[in-house]
Amino acid sequence: TADGWIVSAPAALAAAPTPLVIEAAYGDLRATKTVWLGGASSDNPALPAITIAGAAAPPAGTEIVIAPLVDVPLATPLSDRDFDVNWLTSCGTMHDFDLPAGFVHVEPDDPHAGELALVVRDASGGVTWRIWPLRAE
Numbered sequence: 001t002a003d004g005w006i007v008s009a010p011a012a013l014a015a016a017p018t019p020l021v022i023e024a025a026y027g028d029l030r031a032t033k034t035v036w037l038g039g040a041s042s043d044n045p046a047l048p049a050i051t052i053a054g055a056a057a058p059p060a061g062t063e064i065v066i067a068p069l070v071d072v073p074l075a076t077p078l079s080d081r082d083f084d085v086n087w088l089t090s091c092g093t094m095h096d097f098d099l100p101a102g103f104v105h106v107e108p109d110d111p112h113a114g115e116l117a118l119v120v121r122d123a124s125g126g127v128t129w130r131i132w133p134l135r136a137e
Helices: none
Strands: 018-026 029-037 064-066 072-075 083-089 093-095 101-105 113-122 127-136
Touching (some): 083 093
Parallel strands (some): 064 127
Antiparallel strands (some): 072 101, 083 113
């Protein structure tokens, strides 16, 4: 959930932090998730101000409408040295998706409706995200 994870495990694993690495593959696509069992818990990272097209991002779930054929900048002031930042979209094409500042661009043949997401992971395994419906018109 957005509030965190709960993992039930044998008491022996609670004595010291133990990484559980889960890998999934689908064709050439690979995904890895590391879950830390045991040790101290920590909060998920807080998201600072997010800007979309130079303006403050609306609350999660609020539809964002952008113009096609324009580079629409997306930014968060997080450092990519301290956080793993990923911008994802199913509307148009995402550029610099793995940097705190990227942009989305919608060409005529691209999907003109979908979602925009920002996923942030910190060094202690915390993760947080925001998702918005996105439409180009």
